Amino acid sequence: MVDESLPRPLLCEDEISLGHMGRLRRWTGGPTVNRLLQILRAHQTSATDRESALHTVAPACGMSVSDYLSSCSMLPFSCFLVNESSVLGRATPSWSPKVVRALWKVLPSGVARFCQQCVEEQLAKRPYAVWRRRDQLPGQISCQRHHLKLLEFAPNAMLQSGPDALLDSRGAAVPDSETKLDIVESICRFNDITSRMLSAGRSWPAESVRLRLVRRGIESGFRATARGSGPLLSDAVFDSLPKSFVDAVLPFAERKRAGQYMPIIDSTVSRSGNGPTPVALALALTALFDDSRSAFDYVTGC
Numbered sequence: 001m002v003d004e005s006l007p008r009p010l011l012c013e014d015e016i017s018l019g020h021m022g023r024l025r026r027w028t029g030g031p032t033v034n035r036l037l038q039i040l041r042a043h044q045t046s047a048t049d050r051e052s053a054l055h056t057v058a059p060a061c062g063m064s065v066s067d068y069l070s071s072c073s074m075l076p077f078s079c080f081l082v083n084e085s086s087v088l089g090r091a092t093p094s095w096s097p098k099v100v101r102a103l104w105k106v107l108p109s110g111v112a113r114f115c116q117q118c119v120e121e122q123l124a125k126r127p128y129a130v131w132r133r134r135d136q137l138p139g140q141i142s143c144q145r146h147h148l149k150l151l152e153f154a155p156n157a158m159l160q161s162g163p164d165a166l167l168d169s170r171g172a173a174v175p176d177s178e179t180k181l182d183i184v185e186s187i188c189r190f191n192d193i194t195s196r197m198l199s200a201g202r203s204w205p206a207e208s209v210r211l212r213l214v215r216r217g218i219e220s221g222f223r224a225t226a227r228g229s230g231p232l233l234s235d236a237v238f239d240s241l242p243k244s245f246v247d248a249v250l251p252f253a254e255r256k257r258a259g260q261y262m263p264i265i266d267s268t269v270s271r272s273g274n275g276p277t278p279v280a281l282a283l284a285l286t287a288l289f290d291d292s293r294s295a296f297d298y299v300t301g302c
């Protein structure tokens, strides 16, 4: 519970947790996040678990830690698959404390991004702008609404500044006209798949998702082994998406040659090896399906 003298620090739509904490820090006048946490705790009338910043900020928003992470962290994307299906609740996220500690602050693209035009639209409605989760997904090169290249900053910019304070530091954003990447249909499909993964707000059991991927791979005629002569899913990924895009979202993708088995992609339709990374899964689904909704519903069994 929060004292009535301190307004409840509500989340804005699609606001990301790191940016939310930075905004609260500036709002309370706290010079550091630790000072922010002291201020919030001082206004909490019931004892809270002080295990982490999350255990102070989430209750201050009137939310459980689980709901807070589900709605404003990147964990639903970063931990889309979990191996221990027994820890999954019914339609609820269930990230272990170890996973939360390791990943809740991590931006999957390694940079903090925003769209200048989106920020200006936010400022027309209220005195501040917020960092949005969707802009932080891998492959979000330009704003889907304004076709402007997203501006990029170091991750800690989210804690330090609102995007509105950074507007002037990069000059005017330029339309993404050189590459037209934002209008390539397969890139839109990839971006829509990653957005669905994020907005689902939960994890899925790796075992059942992988079984469905194997079945889809067989139906589509892709081979799941390094040896053999059948077509490779990795070749289909590079055929359907611009190489520059795959290179940007997948480490070491530039080494791939046509006909060469690429474990990170080709093992997504195999039962062997580790489960796919979120980006590898989204790339595979982009090549395996013609539309994002069918892809998402198929692998999650919805």
Ligand SMILES: [Zn+2]
Pocket (backbone or CB within 6 Å): 115, 116, 117, 118, 119, 143, 144, 145, 146, 147, 148
């Ligand atoms: Zn925009």
